[in-house]
Amino acid sequence: MASTLALIFIALLIATTFTRLWLGSRQIAHVQANRAKVPSAFSESISLEAHQKAADYSSAKTKIALIEVVVQALLLAALTLGGGLQWIDDAWRNVLVNHEIIRGALVICSAMLISSFIDLPFDYYKTFTVDEKFGFNKMTPAMFWSDLVKHSLVGLVLGAPILFAALWLMQGAGQYWWFYLWVIWSAFNILMLAVYPTFIAPLFNKFTPLADESLKSRIEALLAKCGFKSQGLFVMDGSARSSHGNAYFTGFGSSKRVVFFDTLLSRLNTDEIEAVLAHELGHFKHHHVIKRIALLFFASFLGLALLGWLINQSWFYQGLGVTTPSNYMALILFLLVSPVFLFLARPLMANYSRKNEFEADDYAAKHASASHLVEALVKLYRDNASTLTPDPLHSAFYDSHPPASIRISKLAAYTS
Secondary structure (H helix, E strand, C coil): CCCHHHHHHHHHHHHHHHHHHHCCCHHHHHHCCCCCCCCHHHHCCCCHHHHHHHHHHHHHHHHHHHHHHHHHHHHHHHHCCHHHHHHHHHHHHHHCCHHHHHHHHHHHHHHHHHHHHHHHHHHHHHHHHHHHHCCCCCCHHHHHHHHHHHHHHHHHHHHHHHHHHHHHHHCCCCCHHHHHHHHHHHHHHHHHHHHHHHHHHHHHHEEEEEHHHHHHHHHHHHHHHHHCCCCEEEEEEEEHHHHHCEEEEEEEEECCCEEHHHHHHHCHHHHHHHHHHHHHHHHCCCCCCHHHHHHHHHHHHHCCCCCCCCCCHHHHCCCCCCCCHHHHHHHHHHHHHHHHHHHHHHHHHHHHHHHHHHHHHHHHHCCCHHHHHHHHHHHHHHCCCCCCCCCHHHHHHHHCCCHHHHHHHHHHHHHH
16 A cells, blocks of 8 residues: 555656646746737837736746756655655654654654745745846845844744644544644634734735725725725835735734735726725635635544544555654645645635635625726736736646736627
8 A cells, every 4th residue: 555655656746747848838938929019909008118027037947947847856855765854854863752742843843844945945036037137126135134033033933733633632632633623723723814914914015004094995895885894094114025916805803904015006006996995805705815725624524534544554654655643743744745735726715715805806896897897907017017928728737817918808898
């Protein structure tokens, strides 16, 4: 059974890696093949220069992503079948003969730290080479490292209690430890939705109340019409790190906030901002956030139940390069290899997300203005250098938002 699992894992890892490389290569080829001409639907609103910038930006991001795919696959193979996790475990066993929970936490953190170190050069390159080249990066190296330290500290403060709770339950809570962990994990996620806007997000960005009274009254009227209650309207200093623009809802229950990037407010007029907000309200009215949370909880329930069974199967460890079974090794193995086995679910999730976007667009067209939303989207596509000509198969597999041409054509039907 162990050898069968090893063969299946190798086959899936190779298949998923080559599929990702193939899809990325298709994306680059398709974008570059359509680089010379702006699609007719956008010919009057987006210049050839902006279109070519978007094509080159998309290609540059995809090229670095292809290298990252290979490196991540090699790292995963090294940690599992290559014996990397077992080596880390042996090293910590020499230091901590007893104290399995502490040792387990250190093994898991060590594996995650190695993975983070591998990802770090890619993040730095994307920020200071790719984004810098195309005029999007506003970060300094000092800010990059400061954010990294803050993210690490926040992750440690929030993640350590959950990790120790998981290892403690796995060790002493009996055969239904996975259910108790699922309850704690679900409660933790709900708590984070409530506290993130007020206590965590301000660690990384400055949030100030929306000062434009005319825009504020317009937005509040729309919120009232749609039955949305929020803690307030805020502007985030997104321009401190990037010139990309966006708007979003954050929080849960009474802590809900409406947040606008300052870059978005500087580019769109009042009508366009209202239309973008109406789109976000569409997500709220269709309960997309709640549905996604429910889906996350259901998936984590199934995943933990599966882990609760796998933890007692010797072939699970042996087939993935671990010779000394333990609770913590089962947990880190499961976290590492699950994406490989779930890779084919990715297009299903992307399709579900695109369906939500169409529903939100439909809501915006009925409660604000479809034409103003089109104008806003065109500006955002142009200013964020989003390609107008993605490869259809790559888009279907990965993209959480519909391609620009399809999205605009559907909205245009409301104005005709």
